[in-house]
Amino acid sequence: MIEEINLASTNLSKSSKTAESDPLSQIVRVLNAHLGQLQQIDVGAEQLRQKVETAQKEVRGFGTFGGTSENGVEGFMRSLRR
Secondary structure: OHHHHHHHHHHHHOOOOOOOOHHHHHHHHHHHHHHHHHHHHHHHHHHHHHHHHHHHHHHHOOHHHHHHOOHHHHHHHHHOOO
8 A cells, every 4th residue: 555655656756746736745754754653663663572471481481489370479478488
């Protein structure tokens, strides 16, 4: 779709109007800029998703304190009493 708009813009800009005054060309430039930003956001969101997924796996890997069925706070308090 972007290519079609760019092609249409190129064809229209070859007419007597200059590219600067061509409304379609201006719209295409704005949309292309927005598309570039959205693609960067998408890449950043994917990187963040992977980091969150990795962190969740690490937290699950820790499991409970000392490998017992008690929660971390109880295990910590028990270790202080020893």
